[in-house]
Amino acid sequence: MKHILLCCCCLFSLGLMAQKTDKADKKANELFERSLESMRVYKYDEAIQFLQEALKVKPNYPDAYGQMGLTYVAKKNYKEAITAFKKLLEIDPDGIRFIRFSYAKALAGNGQFADALRMADEQLAASKNPSVELRAFKKNMEYALTTKPVPFEPKNLGNQINSPDAEYFPSLTIDGKTLVYTRRVGGRNEDFFVSERDSLQWLAAKDMGEPVNSEFNEGAQNISQDGEMLVFTGCDFPGGRGSCDIYFSVKTANGWLAPRSIGTAINTELWESQPCLSPDKQTLYFTRETSDAGADIFVSRRGPDGRWSLAERLGPNINTPGREMTPFLHADGQTLFFASTGHQGFGGLDIFFSRMQPDGNWGPAINLGYPINTIDEDGSLTVAADGVTAYFASDRTDSKGSLDIYSFELYESARPQPTLYVRGYVYDAKTNQRLVAALELTDLATKLTVANIRSSENGEYLVPLPTGKDYALSVSRKGYLFFSENFSLKEVKKGQPYEKNVPLQPLEANAVVVLRNIFFASKEYTLQPASTTELDKLVALLKSNPTMQAELSGHTDNVGSDADNQALSENRAKAVVAYLVQQGIDAKRLKAKGYGETKPVDTNDTEEGRAQNRRTELKVVSM
Structure with a gap:
């Protein structure tokens, strides 16, 4: 993007200045040239200052207005860019041929999609060999006109979190009390910072320190929902497989352990980055570069032995021939947010979300909409456990100097559970x-x-x-x-x-446990389907302890007659024993016993107490 803008600057200056240099004031021209030098090294504010000084010397200087518009586009200050372009065209209408596409981008950046499309069509008509970028821009504007703006009121998290350095990749524990993010310290090295929240606000962020932060680059992290595990990207680490690999650290009572590579099932000679853990820490989503200069989102699952499975690429509802990046799985385990250039959007990376379907696959990608997504690179999103509060990084005009972390309320239809x-x-x-x-x-x-x-x-x-x-x-x-x-x-x-x-x-003789997940309908003794999971665990327990003998007992509350409750409790106990026998447990090892309402564990005067008294118990008779 920066190189494209510089090319536009050079074309613009060569175009108009070649025609008007002989009439230009020498001082204004010198200031103009200095603005170009600043622009080439991305010092946009300095470039604008030189242009403003040039316009004081020469108020109707079209080159300066055109260059100012291009510089404001680079700064993503689209309103000011539009103002500068309009001033240029008032002075020299022919200047449109040098800035039409940039003008269209400024209009789109300001949400004026119809005007941007009209100008893109004009540029296409004037171009003998339209660029791929221009054609894609037209398609994006056509899509934008089919959408409606969504509610979006971002708030800067303030000086406790943000600084003149760039802050990005926020991640949050499920209790909402710990925020971990990446800061590019001094514009170079990436390290992690952490802030704790009290009842009112975020407290001043602190460097996470060693052993997690090091002399190398650590970034693009994700903290587990329980705050006990951190996964992150480490670049150019000693012993790494690729330029960037994924590492993890575990928190103990004595602090964070030294980071370790997550292993060769995930890390390759390619670029792996932007990891995200599932709520139970058993699944990892991450980004991997592809051989065709794209990037896809992959997934790996941790087995009972603690080892990660060979990573697999997510399906076509997520990945495209373009770039898919920055996966974030919400705490509900059912909603995946990610950035993509391949799904239809407004331009650059847009943020999408997908919901898990009943078959376990991810559903179609849904664009989060404008103005959350814009024509620029909209990189990542984190959503708190409440499903409402979202966090992201942006270099908006009210930032502290670079990328800052912001929050906003996610609109209802996009919210996770x-x-x-x-x-x-x-x-x-x-x-x-x-x-x-x-x-x-x-x-x-x-x-x-x-x-x-x-x-x-x-x-x-x-x-x-x-x-x-x-x-x-x-x-x-x-x-x-x-x-x-x-x-x-x-x-x-x-x-x-x-x-x-x-x-x-x-596990010893006379030990008793209440089987709370064995269910019967009221006044009935047929096992409900929801009981299967618990019953199968009971089968496994008995099979792993082949000499164990057990009593299965039924208990009721005091509603109804003593005789009815006695019969009901006996029949329920027999139903459990019958299931166990069907699953291969020797009937000689089992005894069914009904106690009716004679052994309450709570009061029968309340519904809560009666619910506790209605139960099935397992007692170890002998081992």
Whole structure:
């Protein structure tokens, strides 16, 4: 883009100045030449200052107005560019032939798409061999005229985050309290900075420091939703495979560990960059250059052994023959934002989003619209867990000197599903010792696993979950009975997490666990389909402990007669045993027992208490 503008500058100056140099004031010409020198090294403000001085000396200097318009286009100050071009044409209407395409860009940058298209058509008619860029511009303007502007009111995050240096690639933890971003320090080296948020505002950002920041370039990072893992791009690192590779660091109680390469399943001799983790940290999206000078978005999945699978290119709804970059997967796990030159847009890189379909594939790419997208390079977007607040980097006129980080409210139809999180820790029910354990969360409606993670070394876990659904939580560790729970996020307060500390019972005689994810309809004893996941875990437990004998017991609340409740509890216990036997468990190892309403664990005076009393339990009889 910069080289194209410089070519325009040279053509313009050679065109009009060759005709009018003999009439120009020497001082104005000298200032004009100095503006060209500044423009060649991208010192746009300095160039404009020289042009303004030239116009003071020679008020009707067409070259200066034309050059000023081109410089404002380079600065993306399209309103001022239009003003300068109009002034040029008042003085010399013939000057249009030198600046028509740039004028069209200024009009498009100002949202005047119809005027921009008209001027592009005029340029096409006047061109013997129209450029590919001009033809693409015309197509973009035709598309722009079919769209309507979307709500967009960006706000600069302020001096606590932004500086005269360039800030970009914001990423956010799910609780909205930690913001990590890249800063190009001194215009050269890229490092990470982090800001914490209190109840009112972002606090002053701090250099993340060693061992993550180093003498080399670190950039294009993504922090995991739980804040415990950072993936990023490292360029020209010792031992790297390509010019840029993907690295990761893990946070411990003592701070961040030294970064490590994410491995050869992802890093190649090509350029890999802009990684993004899924909410459960088991899937990684990233950008890789292609052999034809393009770029595509790839995905890799982490197996049970912790190794990443060989990266695969996403399908045609995402990738095109153009460039696809900067993937961001929202905390809902269902909405992917990315930038593309290949899908139809307004010009340059536009930001798109795609939603995951029921078959697990990504749906059609949807342009976020103008003025979020413009004719310029619109590189990346991050959306907070609420699905409303979006963050991006821009060099708008109110920036602190270069790229700054801004926020805005994303319009409703583009919002991901609001997402909260379940958090807590796992511990031994007898000793209270914190435990590393496997946690699985399942969507009860679809029976699909939405998260499969392990708790940290101190037993803590955090899992993002879309609101509006019911979930089953299952926690397991070798040598312990698994724990099960179900909960609803259909009616929750904004920002209010579901907190659950999980006690695990050692696998020994007389240990008891409540099977919360075994479901029956009211007053019935036929197992509901949503029970399958829990029942299959019970099968696996019994098969992995072949000498274990167990009692399956049914319990009810006190609604109804004693006899009816006794019969119901017995039949429910028998239904569970029957399922286990069907799955190959020896019936001699199992006992079905009904206790009716005789063993309540909570009051029967409230609905919540009665719900706790309606349960199925597993008791270890012997090992």
